[in-house]
Amino acid sequence: MSEYAIQLRGVSRQYPHFQLQDINLALPTGGIMGLIGPNGAGKSTLIRIMMGLVGADAGDVLVLGHRIPNAQVLAKNDIGFASEDMRLYKNATLQWHMHWVAKVFPEQWDGAYAQQLLQSFDLIAAQKIKGMSHGQRVKSGLLLMLARHPRLLILDEPTTGLDPVARKEVLNEMMQVLADESRSVLFSSHNTQDVEHLSDQITFIDRGQLVSSKDKESYLESWRRVQVKLPSKEALAPHPQITEVIQHGHSANLVIKDYAPDMLDHLTAQGATIGTVSRMTLEEIFVAEVEYKRNQTAAGVNP
């Protein structure tokens, strides 16, 4: 078993109006990685590259130890992929699809687990796909994939458009996969709360570039919101780690990245009195990270 379920090194891909640039990330086996970024950041392109559906112009892609796209057939035996645009046959029933996947993957298909998933996902095997709601289709796609116990799950927006109950059912099954430490999950999501809860690793991309890819605890730990009282109404001196300043008279609200306690010394040295120092949620960090980067780009600074 390889140490990493997914490894990308220097992966790039050019499109006429978009480029994915120099993406490096590694998902350790047994871990779960959340992929986040604004719309159009390149999340789906990156996932398609991992699946061998899109070729990279440069860089190395290793999935379950197999080089993609050359060895993608080998890798795909052990990958379960689900995306929003996954096509099921509209006129066929879920049962028909289950037979079909069981035939393609006879050694992997777990009929008992499939029955259990039917129950926990509240699906009816005899129902035709065309009569299903969006949520039922998403869950059907996941059932077909999960019931063959793939070693790696790659899920593009698995919970988008699901109601809270369906979302919980899906997240629950995702976490069950991780009970086996040889299995790994990569999922993209706009729901930062899901990513914050479930992920061991967080990979953040924006406009085709990697903003950060590290373990969740250090990522959350590296940002702070700090309230300070300033000695005068003059604007606080700029500092590369202070990404946002909202100042009203003598009081200011700061957002600090790459936080370490010595940042507070830097502020007190300027005569500031430190008020509360609080951690930020992934949602707040997401917004701060994107706004900071856009402001820098607008100001012509090379981040």
Added chain:
Amino acid sequence: MDPHLILSQTDGRPMYLQIMEQIKQLIAVGDWQPGAKVPSIRELAVATQVSVITVKRAYQELEREGVLMTQAGVGSFVAQNEALGDQIMRSEIDKHLAAALAHAKAFGISTEDLLQRLQQLAQTHSGGDHE
């Protein structure tokens, strides 16, 4: 040992702190006994639907505080310390009292006045034992 903790999504505190607090609670009330084996990090992560790395962090902090012990390759255990439950309970209450003291100080209320308030509160609460 039931590895089920109840974690709140609306609680603003970091998830690892919530996990630490709930484990301490389980030990304080005697559900997790000194020396008992506790769920593995992965078991607890799957049961509570929180990432492995977060549970790992909670366990590491609890080890640092002397609440849990981990033996490589064997697993994690509640520290072999009969007084642990009482210690946890006392330090939890101290935390709240320290916060009350700090608030009182901010309002200019003396410690004597605060003690009196506490006694009055105790009397009003002893009537109705609903909580």
